[in-house]
Every structure is written in C-alpha cells, then in structure tokens.
Amino acid sequence: MHFCDECGSMMHTEGDMWVCRSCANEEPRDSQAEAAMTTQDGQRDDGAPDIADATQGSTETMQEPCPAADCDSDQAYYEMLPKPGGSYEVRLFTCVECGHKWRES
Structure with missing residues (x-):
C-alpha cells in the first residue's frame, strides 16, 4: 500500500x-x-478482540434505567473499562432484566 x-x-x-x-x-x-x-x-492473526460484558464477574448493580423500549427495569450491572487508545474509562451497562447492553454517553 x-x-x-x-x-x-x-x-x-x-x-x-x-x-x-x-x-x-x-x-x-x-x-x-x-x-x-x-x-x-x-501478518499475524491475534484472533477476535475480547468483547466487553458487564455481567462477567460483576455482582454490583446500580440504578440506571434501561434504554430498551420494551423494558421498564431501572437496575443494571456495570463495568468500567479503559477506552482503547484513550486516557479515560468508559462505563458499560447490562440490564438486569432483559440483558440489553449500552455504554454511558
């Protein structure tokens, strides 16, 4: 190239x-x-990147309304991950009720 x-x-x-x-x-x-x-x-293939899952090893929940249209839950598991290439972290959520995943915006 x-x-x-x-x-x-x-x-x-x-x-x-x-x-x-x-x-x-x-x-x-x-x-x-x-x-x-x-x-x-x-080039070498390092395989697929790990997918963040806020339910893995997380037992802590917090009050956070689920954005899924058909879910009324206000509890979510959360995980803090370093942003790739960045100097700050991003918070990932997984709804306790429906399993919908989203990140803090």
Whole structure:
C-alpha cells in the first residue's frame, strides 16, 4: 500500500507508476520498496478482540434505567473499562432484566 505525498490518499498502480485517483499525482514504482511491504500473508492473526460484558464477574448493580423500549427495569450491572487508545474509562451497562447492553454517553 502506498499513500500520496500530496494529499495523503491511497495510491493505485498503473503499470510502472503509482497514481493518486484524488489529485492525479504520479510517482514511479520502486520494486525494492514494494518487496519490503508487509503482505496479509506476513501478518499475524491475534484472533477476535475480547468483547466487553458487564455481567462477567460483576455482582454490583446500580440504578440506571434501561434504554430498551420494551423494558421498564431501572437496575443494571456495570463495568468500567479503559477506552482503547484513550486516557479515560468508559462505563458499560447490562440490564438486569432483559440483558440489553449500552455504554454511558
């Protein structure tokens, strides 16, 4: 994969040139640089990411109305998780009655 130096868009190959479809910038292809690019075959698969579930290991509930239209519960399990790439946490809820999941907004 190669990105345009002019506009940052992904470039496409046309013969022996990289061509940007956004700004029409053209650059010659470098076979040595392309050989060093990592292909999907060279990447490792770490599997599917873990899915947060506020009911796992949580016995604490709090008063929080369920946003599901057909549920009148006002109790939910909750879990605090660090936001990926961020410096703060997000609170995840799971309704005690219907199991609906949502996060604090």
